[in-house]
Amino acid sequence: MKPLSEEQTAKIVAMTMDLAREGRTAELLEFIDHGLPVDSQDEAGNTALMLAAYRGHPQTVRALVDRGADVDLRNDRGQAPIAGALFKGEDEVVTVLRAAGADLDAGTPSAREVAQMFGRAHLLE
Structure with a gap:
């Protein structure tokens, strides 16, 4: 089987990112x-x-964690998944990421900082 080109790989990654956005686990x-x-x-x-x-x-997040996804891997803006979930008010996702060991101090701003900014610190207790 012939390896995929960079262009083909980029298309597959883009497709999978759309699936993640849509929760099509x-x-x-x-x-x-x-x-x-x-x-x-x-x-x-x-x-x-x-x-x-x-x-x-949350079901997609849980499935990705079960497949070994790095819960602390930041994007190019330094944002961590748990901080994004806190910002968006996604409490169930926060619970899944915390259970998976997400670092509350990772990223810019960190999950702790986001929780303080938006009055959601109780989710991290």
Whole structure:
């Protein structure tokens, strides 16, 4: 089997990022289970986990964590998935990421800083 070109790989990554945004877990996992690295990043450094967390898809986040996704991998802006979930008010996603060991001090701003800014510190207690 011939290796994929950079262009083909970029298209696959873009497709999987859309699946993560939409919470289409089963379809997303098909790509991962067939060899796409779980921590693949788009042109902005976002991972499927980051996008699923930000869009409020706890089942997708949980499935990616189960496949070994790095819960602290930041995008090109230094943002961590848990801070994005806190910013968007996605409490269930925050719970999943905390259970997976997300670093509350990772990223800029950190999850702790976001929680303070938006009165959501109780979620981190």
